[in-house]
Amino acid sequence: MAFVKFTIDGKECISDEENYLVEAARENGVYIPTLCNYPGIRPRGSCRICTVTIGAGTFTACTTRVAEGLEVRCATEELEDFRRKMIEILLAEGNHFCPTCEKSGNCELQALAYRYRVTVPSFPYMFPKREVEAWHPKLLKDHNRCILCKRCIRGIRNAEGKVIFAFAKRGERIAINIDPETSKDISDDLAQEAMDLCPVGAMIHKRKGFDTPIGRRRYDREPIGSELEA
């Protein structure tokens, strides 16, 4: 293990050189917003919410390792505006019905929208026609809310270590598919894990809901990122 020193928006930080910027920032009390990233799962850098600048270049903080002397810029007006726009695009591109969503209050996209004070997206709503898939005994897949972050593909395995989610179709019809074979005997715990891993309400564990009332859920109680910004 070797430690390196770097700065984020001028704040001096120190971290193991093996760490990615997102984790290293967190260790040093700095919040870098993320969406497709999840602790313990290999990062893919697909949502771009964590974009930072180093020198003249832009980088995704979830896939960039720290290095000695890095001068990282994260909370500039330009980058914050970029993140707000990305969140607006995601909201306008899908059908996000927050008031009827079991993930409301635990949803990272909703929490980020609150953080960035997104009320009405500045892009036109696309109102795509998407399905709600309810054939699986333990999982309900709502394609309206899926942001294609691949966390479920990357992070969920059945008892034999096989993947149960994969992309199906292409282009604008691309969607997450539940494999009927590898998912057929999944436990309730794994179904719950898939739901918890999904940053939005696209993956719902069936026959279990509203244990915690809306208003008392994670981001109802503490805005996203606030644990590092108190």
Ligand code: SF4
């Ligand atoms: S179902 Fe959830 S975790 Fe899977 S790709 Fe869609 S948004 Fe991401």
Ligand code: FES
């Ligand atoms: S969190 Fe880094 S690209 Fe999505």
